[in-house]
Amino acid sequence: MAAPIPLWCFMNWRDREVLVTGGAGFIGSHIARRLLSEGARVHILIKKGESQWRIQDGFSHLTVWEADLADCASLQQTLSHCNPHAVFHLAALVNSARSWELVPDMIQNNIVGTANLLMALKDRDCEVIVHTSSLEEYGFLNAPFIETQRESPVSPYSFSKLSSTVFCQMTAQIFNLPIHILRLSPTYGPAQEGPMLIPSAIHDLLIKKEFCMTAGEQLRDFIYIDDVVEAFMRIAEQRQGFGEIYNVGTGFPRKVADIVEIIQKYIGNDGVVRRGAIPYRKGEGMEAFGSSEKMKQLTGWTPVVPLEEGLKKTVEWYKDFLFKRPTT
Numbered sequence: 047m048a049a050p051i052p053l054w055c056f057m058n059w060r061d062r063e064v065l066v067t068g069g070a071g072f073i074g075s076h077i078a079r080r081l082l083s084e085g086a087r088v089h090i091l092i093k094k095g096e097s098q099w100r101i102q103d104g105f106s107h108l109t110v111w112e113a114d115l116a117d118c119a120s121l122q123q124t125l126s127h128c129n130p131h132a133v134f135h136l137a138a139l140v141n142s143a144r145s146w147e148l149v150p151d152m153i154q155n156n157i158v159g160t161a162n163l164l165m166a167l168k169d170r171d172c173e174v175i176v177h178t179s180s181l182e183e184y185g186f187l188n189a190p191f192i193e194t195q196r197e198s199p200v201s202p203y204s205f206s207k208l209s210s211t212v213f214c215q216m217t218a219q220i221f222n223l224p225i226h227i228l229r230l231s232p233t234y235g236p237a238q239e240g241p242m243l244i245p246s247a248i249h250d251l252l253i254k255k256e257f258c259m260t261a262g263e264q265l266r267d268f269i270y271i272d273d274v275v276e277a278f279m280r281i282a283e284q285r286q287g288f289g290e291i292y293n294v295g296t297g298f299p300r301k302v303a304d305i306v307e308i309i310q311k312y313i314g315n316d317g318v319v320r321r322g323a324i325p326y327r328k329g330e331g332m333e334a335f336g337s338s339e340k341m342k343q344l345t346g347w348t349p350v351v352p353l354e355e356g357l358k359k360t361v362e363w364y365k366d367f368l369f370k371r372p373t374t
Contacts, residue, residue, distance in 0.1 A: 057283040060085030065130040067091040067115065067163065068137030069108070072238045073178070073230075073274060075100035077134050080275050082107050089128050091115075091137065100237050115159030118166070125166045132282050133175045135163060140240070141203055142182060144328050148202040156206035157213070164217050164225075172224065174282050175214075179229040179291065181267075183208040186331030189265070189299075193229070193291040193340055200329035211291065218289030225288055226281045231295030231336060235271030235356060236363035243302060244268065244357070247309050248364045251317035258323035262303025267295045267335035270356035273349035280345035287344055293336035296349045308354060312361040 064081050068074040069090025081088045082104055090101065094112045101108060113124040115137055139155040141148055160177070167175065184191040185198030199205040217223040234244040243259075243266075250257040277294045306319055341347055 057279075061087060062131045063087045063089065063129060065089045065091060065125075065128055065133045067133070067135045069110075070096055070098050070101050071136060072100070072235075072240075073233060073271065074134070074136035075237060076235070076271050076275050077136070077278055078108065079104055080279065084279075089130065091124065093137075115162055116154045118162045121162050121166050125170070129170060131171075131173050133163075133167060133172055134278060134282070135160065135175065135177045138178065138207070139203070142201050142327075143203075144201050146202075152202045152206035156203075157209045160210040161213055164214070164223060168217075168221065168223065174285070175223060175225045176278055176282050177211065177214045177225055177227045179211045179227050180204060180207045181229055181231045181293070181295065181334065181336055183211065183229065184334070184336070186329055186334075189331070189333040189335050190297070191293065191334075191336035193293060200327075200331075215289045215291075223288070224285070226284060227289075227291045228277060228281060228341075229291050229293050229336070230274060231267045231269045231293075233271055233274045234268050235360050236367075238271075238360070244305065244309070244360065245364075247306050247319075248313070248361055249368070251310060251313045251315065251319075252364055252368070254315060254317050256318045256320055257306070258320045259306060260302065260324055260326050261322045262301060262306060263332065264302045264326070264330065265299040265333045265335065266302055266305070267297065267299040268305065268353060268356075269294065269296050269349060270351035270353075270359075273351050277341065277345075277347050280347040281341070284344060290340075292341040292344070293338045294341055294347075295336050295338050296353070297335065297338055298353070299333065299335040300353060305353070305357070308357050309361060312358050 064086045066074050066078045069078045070092045078088050089109045091111050111124045113120045182204040183197045185200040197208050199208050214225045218225045238245045247257050
């Protein structure tokens with residue numbers, strides 16, 4: 047008898063049309079680059095006027111569409127020119143601040159935008175859609191988080207991501223849309239910018255600016271971008287388990303203070319870190335990490351980049367490219 051075929055048989059992406067929303071962003075650009083290397087015909091969806099510096103090296107091989115996910119008519123018009131076999135949905139407004147002012151934009155971008163995308167795709171011959179979720183949706187539940195826990199969002203952002211996740215589950219269960227949901231641990235790596243811990247610490251310490259942080263006793267599970275991209279590729283090969291959530295993380299949390307110390311070591315200057323200079327955020331759990339066993343069982347995926355190695359690569363990228371990158 048022939049040996050059974052494993053569930054994670056690899057897919058041939060050559061000449062397959064793929065749409066990446068948020069394809070000029072941090073994770074989206076890495077996914078687009080991986081798909082290009084696999085021979086896919088990659089379309090990326092970006093907002094009008096959005097900076098494209100992350101994708102300039104592969105620009106001639108990409109088809110770039112400008113559309114606002116919150117504008118249903120604009121989105122429908124754009125997708126009339128594209129018939130993707132697979133869709134990676136990365137576009138989102140990301141801001142974990144505890145602020146009422148963020149609520150309207152979070153609803154419009156992350157909830158309405160996701161609903162518009164799925165409505166635009168519902169009558170198309172799309173084989174698989176991968177929706178991006180966030181570990182922050184679990185809030186301050188007891189870790190390690192598992193996918194069956196009742197979530198407890200702690201910010202307008204995590205509320206909006208949970209709402210879009212539940213909408214995706216409904217469309218898979220009721221309308222049979224082929225959707226997988228990846229719930230990502232905090233992701234880091236080259237080409238990341240913004241107020242998140244790792245890029246902020248690297249940036250400030252490189253320019254010898256005082257880096258202010260909390261006491262740093264929180265346990266967090268940071269995962270390197272290459273491992274996250276591999277998780278997206280693996281789940282997109284699956285034609286079962288639609289509507290399910292899959293945690294993606296290393297399973298090995300570290301104290302935030304330890305992570306900053308590693309960054310200091312690789313930067314190698316006399317940058318000053320002020321631990322305890324800012325308070326913990328309201329609703330911030332001291333332990334936030336998930337179990338990725340469900341993902342591993344289905345796809346065979348497992349992270350391979352240790353934290354120290356990933357941080358070293360990220361610091362090296364910042365040293366080489368941060369101050370040289372184009373502004374458009």
